[in-house]
Amino acid sequence: MKSLFLGTAVLALSASFALAETVRLGTEGAYPPYNFINDAGEVDGFERELGDELCKRAELTCTWVTNDWDSIIPNLTSGNYDAIIAGMSITPERAEVVAFTQGYTLPSPSSYAGLSADIDIKSAVIAAQAATIQSAHVAASGATLVEFPTPDETIAAVNAGEADAVLSDKDFLNPIVAESDLVFLGDIYLGGGIGMAFRKSDSEMRGKFDAAIASMKADGSLNEMLDKWEIEGKF
Known part of the structure; x- marks a missing residue:
């Protein structure tokens, strides 16, 4: 009975870690070329491609959630998703509420x-x-x-x-x-470029994405992606 209990506990703990590694990315889905809903009803655009690549580099499993723009920050802070990647410019006012990564575009x-x-x-x-x-x-x-x-x-x-x-x-x-x-x-x-936004308590998760953005800048793949989607603000 004891070993069964311990085995169950280990499985539950493993499941907890797995769940923590699934990151819900919130976007608007209405702002091409950054993000939009394609004919298949899926999130598409520059930030879909970018977000998927960042998750790959950070070794995280990610899912996508769409949310109206006017409530996109409140729904992040209330826990409806874990990060915003939605063409959001970095500003001092927003930085009072959320924590940004480094910009993945320069101000355009x-x-x-x-x-x-x-x-x-x-x-x-x-x-x-x-x-x-x-x-x-x-x-x-x-x-x-x-x-x-x-x-x-x-x-x-x-x-x-x-x-x-x-x-x-x-x-x-x-x-x-x-x-x-x-x-x-x-x-x-206007603004200080575009970045991902996180709850201020999620510094470890933000750090993983920040490192992934830095790696894309370093190897030139971020600029290639910006060129592909015809977005200004290259590094």
Whole structure:
């Protein structure tokens, strides 16, 4: 009976360790080329490929979870997943709540885009996704901010005449401008690059991903991946 109990305990402990090595990666799934849902209904994009490679290098088993952007940090801190990898710029305000890895992109431009090159972005109505560095910038700029839950809705607002222009990551806007009547109105640099976010208590897990990001920088594979997905902010 004693040996059976000990054997059961060892199995339970082993299962606990195995469970701890399964990391749930939270993303939005609505911000190409960083992350989106493909035709098969799966998370795809630069961050899917990056996240899978980081998990491989960190020798971790990972699963993917999608979450609306406006609650993506609260659902991390409440334990619904273990890390955020969702085009999230590193900012001092967010760093008060979560712990970031080093950036896996350098700061890349955010851009204004509208249906006319004559728009004065200083006094215009500007659409931005809520809870982003872009919406915070517009709010502080003196322009009129209109916020939307998703990036696609910001584009729809400009096309419908509800906003004069949109401010978003240029990587997101590039294919949209190329295939529509929108024109770029100017670039700005915001934030400190994009990184993964973790609960502050998960320093060991964060360290494993930080080391994996560093290894991808060192061997050049991160820049190759950024090139593949046509994302600025190479190292």
